[in-house]
Amino acid sequence: MPVIIFTEHSEEKIKKSSLEAISYGVALAGKLNTDAIAFVVGPTAATLSELGDFGIKKVVHANDSSIVTSDTKSMAAIIAQAVEAYQADIVVFSNTLTAKGVAPRLSVRMKAGLVTGAVALPDLTDGFSVRKTVFSGKAFADIQILSAKKIISLNQNAFEIIKSTGKAEVIPFTAANIPNSIKIKKINRVAGEISLAEADKVVSAGRGLKGPENWGMVEELAKLLGAATACSRPVADSNWRPHHEHVGQTGLSIAPDLYIAIGISGAIQHLAGVNRSKTIVVINKDPEAPFFKSADYGIVGDAFEVVPKIIEAVKQLKK
Amino acid sequence: MKILVCISRTPDTTAKIAFTDNNTKFATDGVQWIINPYDEWYALVRAIELKEKDASIGIHLITIGGAETEPIIRKALALGGDEAIRVNSTEEDPYFIANQIAVVAKEGAYDLILTGKETIDHNGSSIGAMVAELLDTPFISLATKLDIEPTQAVVTREIEGGEEEAEINFPLVLSCQKGMAEARIPNMRGIMAARTKPLAVKEPLASEKLTSTKAFVLPPAKSGVKLIPAETPELLVQLLREEAKVI
């Protein structure tokens, strides 16, 4: 009764968030004394046997370029077939944009209780309960899954990637009678940016920066640190920055290792989306800014003076 | 064209999050309740915008909840829904809830079912896709744009690092997020009209539950901020490398 991990890839490689899901799935399978199988859909340039480096012994690959991976109906149908073929009891997803469309559909198909936004391995001492974020990151809930089959969608940056050694066997999988319910007209991609949801470092700025013309130093610091850029809601609302950078209760909820907030007051709705970050740095000229209460490190000062100095110091460090 | 908008009641975004009964229940004392922002700002308002262009569109609202949810249903009606259905249950399992919505959706033969991208209390992001699977219709998550043509919808959704536009035949289910619509507030006329709009109460259908909430936990409080003088930001960089080990 193996654990299947739905494994996503970008053009060339397996996504970092899926490696987290794989590490989670492998650990869970270990706890349950069963196997972990990575399930991959669509052609990819990634060498799938290398998933052995993360403890996977078997990769099942539906290598069919005709599958419309954006179609939640097709994807749920394909995964359900793999679940059936391998008699899996548990399916693990990373809680990505794709998973949000597919995991609940699969939950209905399999009659499997679903926990989205999981942050830890299940507690098996009394049934099967999974901790997840609720109240937009302000609390956690332990959700008991009552059904025999189970689906867990793991939050990004919530579980450490665990390295192992070995080679995985790659088994082709042919899905049958896949419905296609949508027609893709066009795709616009903003190339070259670090995905905010997956980023382990984020540099974020707010209305304190006064205007879009002042974002150069934010971008420079982000680039130096290998970080993604984010912003507060009013900044996105005023079109100073693109909407997908908006974090908080009504934007993206993130949990990077490092979150640097520049000129952001730290309103409760902003904190809701970022307070799971492991280390929070706040730069704000107002010592009373609420954000300092949720920060690990803070500098009370003018961003226009402090940030360039930080950039210099990071450059020095890199030398 | 008939649109069903799923509405959830959530605590206000500034509500204090605390728990009672041995951390098994959300402490509702003093909590202000609102329409889940995604349901209101994006799903409902987009439906209203579409109706403003084509008056033949009907907008029905559905909520699964006890009588205490009626004020927010009236508020949603004040914004612009035509009528509402409340399924009288306080059950919280997403599969149970999706089943209730699916039954109503099937009976009402809706062309379009809209939900918010998630609720700000459960953060489940799962009801819309479950309803779609129960109805065997297409589902698009995290839609940022919606236009309707005679037989199909044109929907833009967020994908990692960009967006994707697709055409889908009706009926379909969408979860809506930022970009969909311009926020608005109810006006006096809407509020008056909402008082007499139909609000039907239905008893829930028997359905299985697949999950239940065992307990809540609050995250550990931060131990306190370490302040670094503005004159020496290089000290911050040093601490981030040597103490926090994040750069």
Ligand SMILES: Cc1cc2nc3c(=O)[nH]c(=O)nc-3n(C[C@H](O)[C@H](O)[C@H](O)COP(=O)(O)OP(=O)(O)OC[C@H]3O[C@@H](n4cnc5c(N)ncnc54)[C@H](O)[C@@H]3O)c2cc1C
């Ligand atoms: C229902 C609801 C949902 C919301 N959802 C979100 C959300 O998802 N995300 C979000 O971010 N907000 C959200 N908000 C808005 C939120 O309440 C705040 O209004 C918003 O976060 C404030 O953004 P800000 O910190 O950039 O701006 P401000 O609150 O204006 O803060 C600017 C800060 O910059 C500082 N500053 C000014 N000049 C300088 C300088 N030269 N150097 C250093 N610091 C400086 C100021 O001291 C101040 O603290 C929501 C609000 C509501 C009601």
